Amino acid sequence: MEASKNYRWSTLLTEVVMILVGLVFLVPFYFLFVNSVKTFGDLLSNSASWPKSFEWHNYSRAWSLTKFPSAFGNSLIITVISNLLLALFSSMAAYRMVRHDTRYNRFLFTIFVAAMVIPFQSIMIPLVKVTSWLELNDSIPGLIVCYLGFGVPLTVFLFHGFIKSIPLEIEEAARVDGTNIYGTFFRIVLPLMKPMFVTVIILNTLWIWNDYLLPSLMLQSPSLQTIPIATFAFFGQFMKQWDLALPALALGILPVIIFFLSMQKYIVEGITQGAVKG
Amino acid sequence: MNRKKSSELLSQLVFVGPSTVFFLIIIVTPFLLGLYYSFTNWNGISGEVSWVGIDNFKQIITKDPDFGRAFWFTIRFTVVGIILANVLGFFLAYFLTKPLKTRNILRTIFFMPNVIGGLLLGFIWQFIFVKGFSAVGAATGWSFFNLPWLGDETTGFWGIIIVFIWQTAGYLMVIYISSINNIPKDIMEAAEIDGANKLQILKSIIMPLVMPAVTVCLFLAISWSFKMFDLNLSLTKGGPFRSTESVALNIYNEAFQNDRYGLGTAKAIIFFVVVAVITSLQVKFTKSKEVES
Incomplete structure (x- = not known):
């Protein structure tokens, strides 16, 4: 009994300290929110205090000035389509590489893994040249092609590790029943890979949604801007106008925060999986 | 026999083809071109x-002290950033695996x-450093908050470090939590029965057993900090006077600001x-x- 009493006190102390640390972690969100609804004067005179009045029209001004619906739509299209194609093509390639372990496939897999070492910044300059030759510049499909190229190595790698753990017997039974390789893959193997699909989609979503550098090099038209690009452009223009910049930032982080809070369990699992395997 | 061969070839193409094509266009071609351009005076515009x-x-x-300085900045940043982020991530995980x-x-x-x-993130923090810190400084009188945040080399460096830690510690924490949870319960219980105190358990049982996670986390953090670009751009733009410019930002500026693509590619190859x-x-x-483990 005495031990558990002792234990409770130390746990309570830990709890209090950790809550304080948690509050420190939340401070930036506090600053962002309270100042995003202040008048410019209120914001300048004291940015730590609670707002004197809530100026919600700051948000509607930022909403229309950043053309938020357009930026959100572009980000969404790019993220969703890249994700679906990336997961499909990579799972197919990984499946073939595991089940058809020829010298050629082994070589290709080695090249994929080796390419994961290449940092984006060391190929971005010639990349712009290549994409302009292929007329992929300044178009959303073109940007998606880039994400497919950059995403393939890690995604194939993750699927490759997963497929190795799927027992071959299930597929063999299907093959004996006369199902061809396509049917076997899409009807039998694909459903078995669901957990890895979740991991892959989460990792790729966080990467593509938040990416700034690649779209900034690829997209020039204002109508094609993604959220990070639109935010950057807006910031350049309204640098010191915090009553516009802060609501724009709050709007910008809102979708990904909602995504995180609703998918939290899968995200944490995906991160752990990805870290162990990657 | 021939038909079997051609259907094999077809399924090879269907399954592996798309990934390979995108990979060749987007990664392999620019990479090889980059090797070539690094030996040229390409300026990006003229043919x-x-x-x-x-x-x-x-x-x-x-002749390029800025590149050397960017490398030195990146190395210093990496060493300080990964140690602090991992220490914080580990202790968050350690306390959050207790029954709170x-x-x-x-x-x-x-x-x-x-x-x-x-x-x-960088833009949000820019506001906090510039406006938020001075408001806190005025209210509390603590000189820490009244420093010229992001305005000189030292505060610029530590400013980016603070944001880097704030951003990455939670991710590292997740990995440490899963590693600590994997430690067999009976080892911990045996140690408690033998009368080991919390510090001893932490030092002699938890620490050694999470070493594989430490390695993973250290190198994850190295790869983030070494390739840092976004935070750098949005917080200081590498300033003041290029004193907080990371290697990635230096390469970007060389090519896309100074239009010296050949030189930029050479830097990219070194990177x-x-x-x-x-x-x-x-x-x-x-x-x-x-x-070992």
Whole structure:
């Protein structure tokens, strides 16, 4: 009994300290929110205090000035389509590489893994040249092609590790029943890979949604801007106008925060999986 | 026989083809072109590209103190950033694997900054450093908050470090939590029965058993900090006077601001070699640790 009493006190102390640390972690969100609804004067005179009045029209001004619906739509299209194609093509390639372990496939897999070492910044300059030759510049499909190229190595790698753990017997039974390789893959193997699909989609979503550098090099038209690009452009223009910049930032982080809070369990699992395997 | 062969070829193409094509276009071609351009005077605009041999590399090493400074900044940043982020991540995990009532919500809070992109995070913090800190400084009188945040080299460096830690500690925490949870319960219980105190358990049981996770986390953090671009751009733009410019930002500026694409590609190749060496060391080191544990 005495031990558990002792234990409770130390746990309570830990709890209090950790809550304080948690509050420190939340401070930036506090600053962002309270100042995003202040008048410019209120914001300048004291940015730590609670707002004197809530100026919600700051948000509607930022909403229309950043053309938020357009930026959100572009980000969404790019993220969703890249994700679906990336997961499909990579799972197919990984499946073939595991089940058809020829010298050629082994070589290709080695090249994929080796390419994961290449940092984006060391190929971005010639990349712009290549994409302009292929007329992929300044178009959303073109940007998606880039994400497919950059995403393939890690995604194939993750699927490759997963497929190795799927027992071959299930597929063999299907093959004996006369199902061809396509049917076997899409009807039998694909459903078995669901957990890895979740991991892959989460990792790729966080990467593509938040990416700034690649779209900034690829997209020039204002109508094609993604959220990070639109935010950057807006910031350049309204640098010191915090009553516009802060609501724009709050709007910008809102979708990904909602995504995180609703998918939290899968995200944490995906991160752990990805870290162990990657 | 022939039909079987051609259907095999077809399924090879269907399954592996798309990934391979995108990979060749987007990664392999630019990579090989980059090797070539690094030996030229390509300026990105004119069609004329002439071979200049190793002039670019010579110039980078002998006449470009900014590149050297960017490397030195990145190395210092990496060393300080990964140690602090890992220490914080580990201790968050250590305390959040205890039976706290608020454990789940705290985990959520610590992880949340990580899902926000570096660019938006940097802009949010820019406001906090410039306006928020001075308001706190005025209210409390603490000189720490009244420093010229992001305005000189030292505060710029530490400013980016603070944001980097805020962004990454939660991610590292998640990995440490899963590693601590994997420690067999009976080992901990046996130690408690033998009368080991908390510090002894932490030092002699938890620490050694999470070493594989430490390796993973250290190298994850190295790869983030070494390739840092977004935070750097949005917080200081590399300033003041290029004193907080990371290597990635330096390469970007050389090519897209100064239009010296050939020189930029040469820097990019140097950057690649350094990252490749670090990463292969990482893989080797991680592998050897895995055998031990």
